[in-house]
Amino acid sequence: MTQREVSGGVPGAVGLRRTLGVFDAVVIGLGAMVGAGVFAVLGPAAEAAGPGLLLGLGVAAVVAYCNALASARLAARFPASGGTYVYGRERLGEFWGYLAGWAFVVGKTASCAAMALTVGTYAWPEHAHAVAVAAVLGLTAVNYVGVRKSLWLTRGIVAVVLVVLAGVVGVCLGADGSGTSGADGGLFDVGLPDGGIGGVLQAAGLLFFAFAGYARVATLGEEVRDPARTIPRAVPLALGIVLCVYAAVAVAALSVLGADGLAEASAPLADAVRAAGAPGLVPVVRVGAAVAALGSLLALILGVSRTTLAMARDRHLPGALAAVHPRFRVPYRAELAVGAVVAVLVATVDVRGAIGFSSFGVLVYYAVANAAAWTLSSAPLARVGPVVGLVGCVTLAFALPGASVVAGAAVLAVGVAAYGVRKGVAGRRPPA
Helix, strand or coil, X not given: CCHHXXXXXXXXXXXXXXXXXXXXXXXXXXXXXXXXXXXXXXXXXXXXXXXXXXXXXXXXXXXXXXXXXXXXXXXXXXXXXXXXXXXXXXXXXXXXXXXXXXXXXXXXXXXHHHHHHHHHHHHCHHXXXXXXXXXHHHHHHHHHCCHHHHHHHHHHHHHHHHHHHHHXXXXXXXXXXXXXXXXXXXXXXXXXXXXXXXXXXXXXXXXXXXXHHHHHHHHCHXXXXXXXXXXXXXXXXXXXXXXXXXXXXXXHHHHHHHHHHHHHCCCHHHHHHHXXXXXXXXXXXXXXXXXXXXXXXXXXXXXXXXXXXXHHHCCCCCHHXXXXXXXXXXXXXXXXXXXXXXXXXXXXXXXXXXXXXXXXXXXXXXXXXXXXXXXXXXXXHHHHHHHHHHHHHHHHHHHCCHHHHHHHHHHHHHHHHHHHHHHHHHHHCCCC
């Protein structure tokens, strides 16, 4: 094993421990994706797409699949923490790696805040912000003591959520009149919204937020056993499972609420089981939603801290954040910093706005990933996926709500300016 594999290229540094197999990596990907999608995104996506919701889900899935293939190929080639930050740096140059890393950190930090608030909203609506802060602090502590502890918690969360979602699908599809609410934009009233294809693309951009968790497998590349084999298998497998789950849940919710009802619902799946004639399941769904969001938040903190670690190693972020705990072998300072920032954010952000902002940043991140994957082979067929993924990411990013695009572009511009200042200062230093 090379020094770079052990410690990310930092001479004498303590490296992360490789403990994750294929099943473990799939579970981490599922934990990151399931909580974000079905409980937080279906409502705003239905508002944007109307009867075109399932079309939007299909578009998001195609772009996510292209991104997943690109990420898997790159992660197998560069099995170090940092994901596309590392891939962009190695294949496209330092600036593009930095841009990807900055987009990921700010976008996924917003995702952390959105998931923490989702926990609070479902678990204890009257004290949502306090519960959200407690969730962030508690999961930061779990991550601090090692990725294996985080993995066991994620396994339990994924199991609970999948059981709850199976119950929702069964109840909704078994309800009287299921799938017949066409007058209200129901299951069989599929078409374009009033905004035309733009509404479908906006919904796809929002729904992409729900698929982006498969990146967690790649960002943990330095903690995966045999990454050249494990990551290319785990990423598409996790994505495929989640796509099947999302499609089933979306069809079930549409069958009883219709697109209009789904768009207006504050808690879509709870409203769906109530409309299906099973109000006794509403508390179960609320608990499932809180647990799902906890799983997503757990995996998000893992991913953001690892990208922060990689950027700190290259001094794009404060070098102190590159420290690895000598006992637990985790980037503990990065994890503490991420937890502190998210805890502050949950007191000020709006969930739907955070989703749009996060989607913009993550789509930029994957645009860089596809561009990097395009350089891996000159074979025309090998470049089809990266081209589709790159065009798809750019298109969906600028199809998002205007406020999300403006805010996302502004924050990226701040990052680019900081990079320019840093390079300028470094260029003026006398040689050692």
